[in-house]
Amino acid sequence: MDARQMKIKAAEAALEYVEDGMRLGIGTGSTAEEFVRLLAEKVAGGFRIQGVPTSERTARLCVELGVPLKSLDELPELDLTIDGADEVDPQLRLIKGGGGALLREKIVATASSRMIVIADETKVVDMLGAFKLPIEVNSFGLVATRIAVDKLAARHGLTGDISVRASGDGPFRTDGGHLILDASFGRIPDADALARDLNAIAGVVEHGLFIGIASLAIIAGPDGARKLGA
Numbered sequence: 001m002d003a004r005q006m007k008i009k010a011a012e013a014a015l016e017y018v019e020d021g022m023r024l025g026i027g028t029g030s031t032a033e034e035f036v037r038l039l040a041e042k043v044a045g046g047f048r049i050q051g052v053p054t055s056e057r058t059a060r061l062c063v064e065l066g067v068p069l070k071s072l073d074e075l076p077e078l079d080l081t082i083d084g085a086d087e088v089d090p091q092l093r094l095i096k097g098g099g100g101a102l103l104r105e106k107i108v109a110t111a112s113s114r115m116i117v118i119a120d121e122t123k124v125v126d127m128l129g130a131f132k133l134p135i136e137v138n139s140f141g142l143v144a145t146r147i148a149v150d151k152l153a154a155r156h157g158l159t160g161d162i163s164v165r166a167s168g169d170g171p172f173r174t175d176g177g178h179l180i181l182d183a184s185f186g187r188i189p190d191a192d193a194l195a196r197d198l199n200a201i202a203g204v205v206e207h208g209l210f211i212g213i214a215s216l217a218i219i220a221g222p223d224g225a226r227k228l229g230a
């Protein structure tokens with residue numbers, strides 16, 4: 001089974017949790033896009049859902065495939081969000097934001113009664129941090145915010161490069177017009193404390209640590225999909 005087939009396996013297993021009539025948060029990334037493709041087939045077959053996309057990219061795919069969309073303001077309380085992740089640890093803590101959609105992803109996931117993560121087994125880690133931690137920041141005061149993040153990291157015993165994400169010739173801009181700092185910490189022994197402290201830095205809009213948000217992860221490997229959590 002290749003990487004794409006594993007993503008499809010995870011997405012198929014997640015689709016079983018989607019019920020007719022649900023208000024559904026729809027994630028961002030290549031795994032979430034496999035989910036959107038399967039969901040679109042169900043919708044074409046008469047299944048009724050209302051989706052809230054977590055990015056402009058996901059919204060475009062949903063429109064293209066005929067998945068009905070609403071804004072989060074129209075549907076502020078959701079039944080379920082299905083989304084991918086860059087890392088998943090045994091406590092279902094996540095790193096997200098590889099695709100730059102972490103702010104909307106976190107807003108949508110926390111507006112949902114439940115979040116289910118879909119991922120292939122390469123995303124499962126004992127300790128978060130091998131994947132660069134995305135930190136969404138306001139462009140005003142970028143240098144000051146970066147210094148503040150660097151000092152915070154040092155207080156947490158974390159070292160590593162913190163760089164502004166690039167796209168083409170310039171910086172990457174999120175759907176909200178912000179910048180992303182990618183922090184190469186390597187290992188994050190106390191992700192809960194780091195998450196809390198990052199939120200206290202004024203220029204930080206949001207970070208990619210999702211703690212206590214997902215209740216189930218569907219992890220696909222060569223032998224099929226297994227579940228972490230309930």
Ligand SMILES: O=C(CO)[C@H](O)[C@H](O)COP(=O)(O)O
Pocket residue numbers: 027028029030031032083084085086095096097098099100101102105
């Ligand atoms: O957080 C995300 C986007 O901001 C994605 O869910 C994450 O990057 C995983 O993407 P993929 O399924 O392509 O590996």
